[in-house]
Amino acid sequence: MSEFFHQYFDFHYMGEHFWEVLEAFLQNLLIFAVVAVLALTWGLILALLRQLPGKKFMPVRFFTIGYIDLFRAIPILIVILLISGGIPFLEFIPKDIRIPHWLGKPDPFWYGVAALMLVYGAFTAEVYRAGIEAVPGGQMEAARSLGMSHWQAMRHVVVPQAVTLIPAPMLNEMISLLKDSTLVSVIAFAESVLISRELLAQSFNSSALMLTGAFFILIILPLARVVDRLIARNQGRITRGSHIEVA
């Protein structure tokens, strides 16, 4: 039993490598932050393109739906490998773009960011869409009847209401994104899982991986409670008319 404990919970070993692992974990947070901003924007653009009305925009809708279906179906790991293993060799792309070293970050960081953005854009687009479709159709009709264009109605009437409906499901996507930031380890970006695996290979001790896991749990558990609270708040909003007090 003490052997098991030593393998997974060697606190001395954890202490020795604490700062190294924490620093690598900050790289996961950085990937998360950059992708979150990009994917939330890209997802909103996709969701809006998907809602464009009329025959004229059928190709746009078609493309958007195809994109979303495709990137929800393909494993993220494959997208990461396809980008990192292909883009650098496409010589028609300027070198600064195919092998990016922006903001002092190495190219695997950016390949990972790109892959996660492409995939999470598709997932967040679906969350936005659920929000947009939950806004009653009368809102769009009222806005259009007042002379607003489709875009104006979306921007000033529909989307502001849609985003108040979706924080809980969106936060779930973000939790998932934070965890998936570890996938960038497969293309040799030094984030927490890669560092912990190196330590495991050196010492045959799993405690560094356990420490990494603990960091994720520490960040994500409170977020899960936030999701619960957001759901409860929305429930309260729905039942408010029927005089049920949600304390």
Added chain:
Amino acid sequence: MAAEPMVKLEAIRKSFGQLEVLKGVDIEIAKGEVVCVLGPSGSGKSTLLRCVNLLEPPEEGDIFIEGNDICKGPGSGSGEQSWRLDFVRQRVGIVFQQFNLFPHKTALENVTLAQEKVLGRSRQEAREKATELLERVGLGDKVDQYPERLSGGQQQRVAIARALAMDPQVMLFDEVTSALDPELVKEVLDTMRELAEEGMTMIVVTHELGFAGEVADRVIFMDGGVIVEEGPPAEVLENPREDRTKQFLGLVLDR
């Protein structure tokens, strides 16, 4: 020779899938006229109203607003189509059964939003106009309230002010009192009555026979997607010619 009709519908047809909802409807409405459209549910009266501002574009027939054909303009390109939409929506206001106020905006903001975004009025100008209109519908003390905090009747009056803020030539009312508690109906009808007295051209789909009898210049009774009978309220409501009208009025008055 009378002036150009404000609104003229010619042989309007509209289907939803297999169901033909409007089977050739002709109506002419003069400037300043108040027309009430009555009929059982499913008779096509709401669809007809929604055709007039192209929320439901008709499949056949023509709609003229001040003599301009808004169904078939001189061209048929997409720019042309959006020009016709702008033309209609800036002249025709609509008020809905379910109010459809913007819940994330205050009463005042509901009335200013389209003024600023569509008509390009300054914030100051839009606010003055909105305040004046909200006072006119009796809600001068509610300008900063969100719709959630207003009664149904108050919400509907905000909706009327919102439509009026665009300076429409014609106002459409789609069963605007049907979703209201009985004691709130009067305040909305009073607002509409004032509007009629000020000379607004109005097309009112309603079940309020009292209002129709008192305010309308003309009553149209629809059933099965066609106009069954039309004429001055005294004739249609007191002495209907058609059996179908008699039957409907009998059912409604029996309540």
